[in-house]
Amino acid sequence: MQLDRQNFDDTAVVRCTADRLDAASSVKFKGLFRGVADGADNTGTDTGPKRFVLEMSTVQFMDSSGLGAVVSVYKSLGEGVVLDLAGLTPPVERVFRLTKMDSIFKIFASVDDALVS
Amino acid sequence: MCQMQPLDAKPNIYCALDLEIGSLHLQFPATDDDVSQAMAILRQSLQQMELAIEDIEKAELTLAEALNNVVEHAVYPDRNSQIFLRVEREQDTLICLIRDKGRPLPGAKPPVGKPVDPNVARNMLPEGGFGWIMIQHLTKSLKYRRIKGENHLELVMPLANGPECPDPDVLGPHSP
Numbered sequence: 116m117q118l119d120r121q122n123f124d125d126t127a128v129v130r131c132t133a134d135r136l137d138a139a140s141s142v143k144f145k146g147l148f149r150g151v152a153d154g155a156d157n158t159g160t161d162t163g164p165k166r167f168v169l170e171m172s173t174v175q176f177m178d179s180s181g182l183g184a185v186v187s188v189y190k191s192l193g194e195g196v197v198l199d200l201a202g203l204t205p206p207v208e209r210v211f212r213l214t215k216m217d218s219i220f221k222i223f224a225s226v227d228d229a230l231v232s
Numbered sequence: 233m234c235q236m237q238p239l240d241a242k243p244n245i246y247c248a249l250d251l252e253i254g255s256l257h258l259q260f261p262a263t264d265d266d267v268s269q270a271m272a273i274l275r276q277s278l279q280q281m282e283l284a285i286e287d288i289e290k291a292e293l294t295l296a297e298a299l300n301n302v303v304e305h306a307v308y309p310d311r312n313s314q315i316f317l318r319v320e321r322e323q324d325t326l327i328c329l330i331r332d333k334g335r336p337l338p339g340a341k342p343p344v345g346k347p348v349d350p351n352v353a354r355n356m357l358p359e360g361g362f363g364w365i366m367i368q369h370l371t372k373s374l375k376y377r378r379i380k381g382e383n384h385l386e387l388v389m390p391l392a393n394g395p396e397c398p399d400p401d402v403l404g405p406h407s408p
Contacts, residue, residue, distance in 0.1 A: 137271075138300045139264035176271070176289075178296045179362035187359045194354060206289040213369050214362045218350040 116140055120151040127152075127164040128201075128226055136174050136181030136207075144181070148188040165196060168229045172202030177210050186216065197221075201229045242269050249277050254321035256281075262307040262315050262332065267299045270317065281321055287391045291319075291326055294370045297363035298330055298385055306334025306383055325372070326389045336378045342385070344368070 116133035129151055136144055152167065169185070171177075189198040201223040203211070211217040223229035236246040236257060244266055246259040256277045260266040271292050278288045299315060307313040316331040337343070345365030348358055367374065373388040 135268060137264075137268055137296060138303070139268040176292060176296075178293060178300060179360065179366065180300065182362055183359040186357050190355055190357060190359075205286070206293065209289070210293065210362075210366065213366045215348050215350050216362075219357065 116143055116147065118144075118147040118151050122164065123230055125164050126166045126168060126230065128168045128170060128230075130170040130226075132173050134173060134175050136171075136177040136184065138178060138180040141180040141184035144184045145187055148184075149191065152188070152192065163196070166199065167192060167196065168199045168201050168223070168226060170201045170226050171207055172204065172225075174207050175204055177207045179210070179214075182210050182214060182216060186219075189220070199223060199229055201226045239273070242273075245270060245273065247273055249280065251280055254281050256317075256319040258317040258319075259314055260317075261311060262303045262313045262334070263311050264300070264303060267296065267303060267315075270299070270315075271296050274317075274319065277319075283321070283326075284392060287326070287389075290370050291328075291389055294367055294387060294389060295319075295328060295330070297367050298387060301363060302330065302332045302334060302383070306332050306337075308334075310334075321391070324391045326391055328387045328389070330383075330385045330387070332383050333381060334383060336383060337376055337385075340376065340378060342367075342374050342376050 116131070119130045119132070121128045129148065131144065133140060192198055199221040202225055203222055208222070211220065211222065223232065236248045236259060239245050239247055244261055248257040256274065258270050258273060260270045274295065275288055275292055278291060283291070295317065299317070302315055313333055318329045320327045343364050345363070345368050346361065347365060348362065367387070370389060371387045372390050373386070375386045377384045
């Protein structure tokens with residue numbers, strides 16, 4: 116698993132390169148995300164990006180542990196910082212839908228779509 | 233039924249796949265990593281059984297959730313405890329049995345997953361408790377029995393794009 120961050124104005128795009136986000140990898144995901152997010156102060160002060168986009172198009176499987184990890188990093192960004200999702204594969208999108216967590220996150224087809232919105 | 237063999241690449245995992253009758257048997261240690269690897273074998277095996285991709289994805293999600301539950305609650309922290317998984321295709325259903333020697337399910341029945349309230353404050357959002365909700369949505373029957381010190385969880389899944397519960401507010405076929 117690898118997480119890479121790219122900044123576009125006020126938005127930080129984090130690409131998660133992994134084929135699975137499951138019980139075996141969710142702890143690693145949380146640690147890596149905090150690592151890339153901490154590149155700037157994201158605690159709602161002026162310096163950090165106001166929005167993160169998590170790109171997950173390589174992830175072919177996510178379970179409830181993976182979903183819990185995404186919710187956890189969302190909470191850790193703090194009030195006032197948005198987390199959007201992009202490039203969800205059908206099995207990942209299904210997990211958000213079945214648990215109703217698709218109402219918490221904005222889901223975009225691609226990073227390009229997320230950046231023009 | 234072919235003999236269970238350890239896999240060359242993953243000697244922890246014993247596997248027998250019979251494409252004639254459409255059955256897969258797996259045995260593996262109760263750890264997150266072994267569940268992850270067992271699910272990769274499940275996916276390949278269901279592809280060989282020529283299931284539709286959507287059915288394979290749903291089966292993998294359902295079984296991974298049930299197996300994670302065994303690893304995290306029933307047998308934890310015994311990493312040497314073994315899990316047995318049997319998957320059989322019967323016409324338009326997939327009949328799965330998970331056996332383990334861990335602690336019984338509380339109340340001796342599968343818990344009813346509580347729907348997540350997405351309207352709670354951000355810092356109160358749940359980071360777990362999603363597993364049984366998804367299992368209930370994706371199975372048409374879910375039976376638990378305790379037999380001779382073993383947990384037996386039978387999950388029956390509809391195949392070929394059978395209906396998912398359309399509204400997650402409705403707790404699927406298992407609510408009282």
